[in-house]
Amino acid sequence: MGRTAGIILIGNELLSGKVVDANAAYLCRELRALGVDVRRIVVIPDEVDQIAAEVAQFSGRFDVVFTSGGVGPTHDDVTIEGVARAFGVPVVRDARMVEVIQRFSGGNLNAARLRMAEIPEGALPMMGDGLVFPAVVMKNVYVLPGVPELFRQKFEGLKEQFRDEPFHLVSVFLSVGEGTLAEHLNEVVRGYPELMLGSYPELANPEYKVKVTLESKDRTYMERALGDFLARLPASVVVRIQQ
Amino acid sequence: MGRTAGIILIGNELLSGKVVDANAAYLCRELRALGVDVRRIVVIPDEVDQIAAEVAQFSGRFDVVFTSGGVGPTHDDVTIEGVARAFGVPVVRDARMVEVIQRFSGGNLNAARLRMAEIPEGALPMMGDGLVFPAVVMKNVYVLPGVPELFRQKFEGLKEQFRDEPFHLVSVFLSVGEGTLAEHLNEVVRGYPELMLGSYPELANPEYKVKVTLESKDRTYMERALGDFLARLPASVVVRIQQ
Numbered sequence: 001m002g003r004t005a006g007i008i009l010i011g012n013e014l015l016s017g018k019v020v021d022a023n024a025a026y027l028c029r030e031l032r033a034l035g036v037d038v039r040r041i042v043v044i045p046d047e048v049d050q051i052a053a054e055v056a057q058f059s060g061r062f063d064v065v066f067t068s069g070g071v072g073p074t075h076d077d078v079t080i081e082g083v084a085r086a087f088g089v090p091v092v093r094d095a096r097m098v099e100v101i102q103r104f105s106g107g108n109l110n111a112a113r114l115r116m117a118e119i120p121e122g123a124l125p126m127m128g129d130g131l132v133f134p135a136v137v138m139k140n141v142y143v144l145p146g147v148p149e150l151f152r153q154k155f156e157g158l159k160e161q162f163r164d165e166p167f168h169l170v171s172v173f174l175s176v177g178e179g180t181l182a183e184h185l186n187e188v189v190r191g192y193p194e195l196m197l198g199s200y201p202e203l204a205n206p207e208y209k210v211k212v213t214l215e216s217k218d219r220t221y222m223e224r225a226l227g228d229f230l231a232r233l234p235a236s237v238v239v240r241i242q243q
Numbered sequence: 244m245g246r247t248a249g250i251i252l253i254g255n256e257l258l259s260g261k262v263v264d265a266n267a268a269y270l271c272r273e274l275r276a277l278g279v280d281v282r283r284i285v286v287i288p289d290e291v292d293q294i295a296a297e298v299a300q301f302s303g304r305f306d307v308v309f310t311s312g313g314v315g316p317t318h319d320d321v322t323i324e325g326v327a328r329a330f331g332v333p334v335v336r337d338a339r340m341v342e343v344i345q346r347f348s349g350g351n352l353n354a355a356r357l358r359m360a361e362i363p364e365g366a367l368p369m370m371g372d373g374l375v376f377p378a379v380v381m382k383n384v385y386v387l388p389g390v391p392e393l394f395r396q397k398f399e400g401l402k403e404q405f406r407d408e409p410f411h412l413v414s415v416f417l418s419v420g421e422g423t424l425a426e427h428l429n430e431v432v433r434g435y436p437e438l439m440l441g442s443y444p445e446l447a448n449p450e451y452k453v454k455v456t457l458e459s460k461d462r463t464y465m466e467r468a469l470g471d472f473l474a475r476l477p478a479s480v481v482v483r484i485q486q
Contacts, residue, residue: 012441013441013443013456014271014284015271015280015281015282015284016275016280016281016439016458017268017271017272017273017276018441018456020268021268024286025260025263025264028257028259029260030260032259032260033260037259038258038259039258039288040286041257041258041285042285043267043284043285044283045282072442072444073421073425074421074424074428074429075432075440075442076441076442110422111425111426112421112422112423112424147444149446167259178316178317178355179316179348179356180353180355181317182317182318182354182355183353183355185317189318196255197318197319198261198319199315199318200262201315201390203390203392204392213261
C-alpha cells in the first residue's frame, strides 16, 4: 500500500476564519505525486495539550506526520512544546540552532529570538536541499512553519526522502449525472475492490456533469477496471478521458 | 464563552489533493461572524467507521457539528451511514425525503436516487429560508453536501439559528518583526489572560511586518487590552489600526 501520512494544522487564525490555510492542499498534492497516501488532516488551536495529543496519536498511526504553524517566537507559538510533550521529553536549547539564529539576527539575540533555538530533546535540526534554516524533525514528525512561503521552501528541501511507488490515475468526464451512473460505479467497485474510485459532480460546468477517477498503485489493475467501466457505458456519454 | 462548533470534512478527493476544500474556510468565517467559536476541523476519507467515530466524538464535545461531503447517490457516499452508526440507529427511508426527490427527478426514481431519501432514524429533514432540498439534521449534527454551491446554499438557509453574542476584533498593523514584539505580547497576555491575541507575520508585504489581532466577546476588555498594548509600543511602529 505504500507510505501513509497525516497533517496537523495548528493555529487559532485558521479556526476563526482570519486566515485561509494553503498548506494542507499543497501538501496533499505534493505527497500524492510522491506516491504517499495522506490519511487524515486535523486543524487545532494553539494549545499545548491538544497539539501533544494529536502528535502522539498521528505519530503512532501514520508513517510520516507534518505539522504546520505555531513555530515563531511569540506567546502563541507552542508547537515545539506540544511535540515534546507528545513524546514525553523536555524542550532544550539546541546549540546548532543557536548558531544559525545568531547568523540570521546579526548577533542581536534577545529572549524571543532564542526561543526559536528550542527543540524537543532528541529532535534533529534537519537541513535539506537549498534550506537556509533547518526544519525540526522529531522521530517521524516534521515540524514546519505556517507561513506558506516558508512551508513550501522547507518541504521542497526535504521531499525526495518521502518518494514512494507512484499512484496511477485516469479521469473520465461524463455527460450524465450521478443518479444514472451510480449503479455502474457499484458494479466496478464489486469487480475491483482494491480500486480507488471517485465520482465528482460539477453543477455549473457546461462541458461535463460528472468526473469519475480510477486510481491504483498497480497500473494494469487500473487499466482493466477502466476497460470494465467504459464497457458498461454508452460511448456517447463519455466526453473525454484524461490520463 | 458562547457556542462551540466542530467541522468534519469527508472525502478521499480532499486527502489525495484532487479537490481543494472551500467549505471549511467559508464556514469558519461565517460562524465567527455569527459569534460561534470553531474549535476543531478534521478531514477524513469516505469510510463509515471513521465517520462514525468522528461524529460521535464531535457531537459530544461541541455544541454544533457540521459535516461536509459524502451525501450523493454513489458508492463512496457513506456519510449518512456513518452518522447513523455514530448514534447507534439504523438508516431508514424517509417518506418526506422520497416526496422531495420524486418532485426533483420527475418521478424517475431509480435505486440510486432513492438512496438520497435515506436518513438516520430520528433525524430531521430540515427546511430553511430559500432551501429547495432539505438538510438532514441528527441531534446537533448538520449533514451538508460537499459541493460548495450547495453547501453555501444550505448553510445560508440555516444560519440564523446559530447566532450568538458577537466577537469584537481589532487588528494592529506594525512595522517591526515578531522578534521585537514578542516580549510586549507576552506582557499583554499576562495582563489580559482572557484576551484572544494573535500575531501574524507577513514576509513579502511592503506595508507592514506583523498583524496583531486582539479579540474578545467583551468589547470593553478588548479595548482596555488594546490601550495597554499600544502604550507599550513607540507610536512610530504602528502603521494602522483596523476595527
